[in-house]
Amino acid sequence: MLRKTWEKAGWNCDAGNRRYTPTAHQFLAEHGHFRIIETERRLPDMSLKHLLWLDCAAAFISGVVMLMLSAWLNRVYAIPRELLVAMGIISLCYGAFSFSLARRALRPRSLIVLLVAANFVWSGACLSAAVLLASTASVFGLIHLAAESVMVGGLAWLEWTQRERLLTAK
Numbered sequence: 001m002l003r004k005t006w007e008k009a010g011w012n013c014d015a016g017n018r019r020y021t022p023t024a025h026q027f028l029a030e031h032g033h034f035r036i037i038e039t040e041r042r043l044p045d046m047s048l049k050h051l052l053w054l055d056c057a058a059a060f061i062s063g064v065v066m067l068m069l070s071a072w073l074n075r076v077y078a079i080p081r082e083l084l085v086a087m088g089i090i091s092l093c094y095g096a097f098s099f100s101l102a103r104r105a106l107r108p109r110s111l112i113v114l115l116v117a118a119n120f121v122w123s124g125a126c127l128s129a130a131v132l133l134a135s136t137a138s139v140f141g142l143i144h145l146a147a148e149s150v151m152v153g154g155l156a157w158l159e160w161t162q163r164e165r166l167l168t169a170k
Contacts, residue, residue, distance in 0.1 A: 048162055048169045055115075055155055056098035062148075063091030077141030079133060094118060105168070112163050119156030123149045 066073070066088030074081040101107050101115060126149035130142050137145075159166060 048165055051155075051158060051162065051169070052098060052102035052166065055119075055159070056095045056102050058151070058155075059091045059095030059098055063088045063095055066091060073141075076138065077144060078136060078138040079129075079141045079145075083129070090122070094122070107167050109163070109167060112159065112166050116156050116160045116163065119152050119159065123153035123156060126152065 066084055070081050070084040070088065073079070073084050077084070097118070098115060101111055126145045130137075130145035130149065133145070134142060162169075
């Protein structure tokens with residue numbers, strides 16, 4: 001994601017600042033008073049380095065917990081046990097895929113895009129399940145599904161915005 005920053009004599013002000021209109025910025029830039037610098041919003045390298053590891057760890061933990069506690073979660077969440085088991089298995093499979101990417105030094109772009117697409121699909125599936133089960137599931141079950149949807153959707157967004165850097169993040 002790019003944003004425009006205006007620079008004059010070492011002084012920066014954000015182009016989205018409400019004190020300046022875009023036409024005023026354009027006028028000043030055209031007349032040499034300001035210079036437009038393109039900057040990219042980036043995660044720190046340390047955070048990016050661990051993003052895929054966080055993703056696969058969260059998927060593995062979620063899958064193992066879901067499978068181990070499916071009978072108990074069935075009673076607490078009032079969600080069919082078969083669905084909970086399926087969610088656990090899918091999480092483990094996704095975790096294995098994410099792990100295979102996290103351990104690589106170079107990652108193919110197509111696999112990063114597939115990872116992001118899988119996260120977006122899973123986020124939508126969790127949200128759909130929450131809507132479809134709203135009349136039968138407990139509040140705890142609905143909170144779990146909604147929270148998982150938000151968390152996985154957030155990871156998908158982060159991975160998508162950082163996809164070029166994820167190709168070689170070590």
